[in-house]
Amino acid sequence: MNKKLSKILIDKTTIDSEVERLAAEINRDYEGEEVLLVGLLKGCFVFMSDLMRSLSVSCSVDFMIVSSYGSGTESSGKVNIIRDLSEDIKGRNVLIVEDIVDSGITLDCVMDILRERKPASLKLCSFLSKPSRRQRDIKIDYCGIEIEDEFVVGYGLDYAEKYRELPFVGVLAD
Secondary structure (H helix, E strand, O other): OOOOEEEEEEOHHHHHHHHHHHHHHHHHHOOOOEEEEEEEEOOOHHHHHHHHHHOOOEEEEEEEEEEOOOOOOOOOOOOEEEEOOOOOOOOOEEEEEEEEEOOOHHHHHHHHHHHOOOOOEEEEEEEEEOHHHOOOOOOOOEEEEEOOOOOEEEOOEOEOOEOOOOOOEEEEOO
């Protein structure tokens, strides 16, 4: 284990089973329909890739880059949209794919923006949820694992652009 991590919180086997469970729920709800997966970069890309390969429903992908963290471990509270969607979402089923819902500040802003674009449906899938940190009321339609208030890295999640490549979710040491 990396010396900068205090422990492994979620191992690869658990990650794989959670991805399959979430995909099964999404497949059930979107059966016979097409869904646009909207990934919030950069953290979502590992989870979104695994999730997409587990889906049997027709899907396409697009990405947004939004930031509220910078290089720290706390949300700044200021959301910056760095890259917007490249596709029109009007009348489409949109599923936002997120690595973690923490304060909810970023997602609240993104969901408001996307709702204004009149999708047929707008739902949220998040691999991790940290409800104790929530500052906005965010409904997670497809929720993976709820975790305690610890700063986690791995499986796409980072600290200052490091640790994304880890095949597990670990807790960053103080």
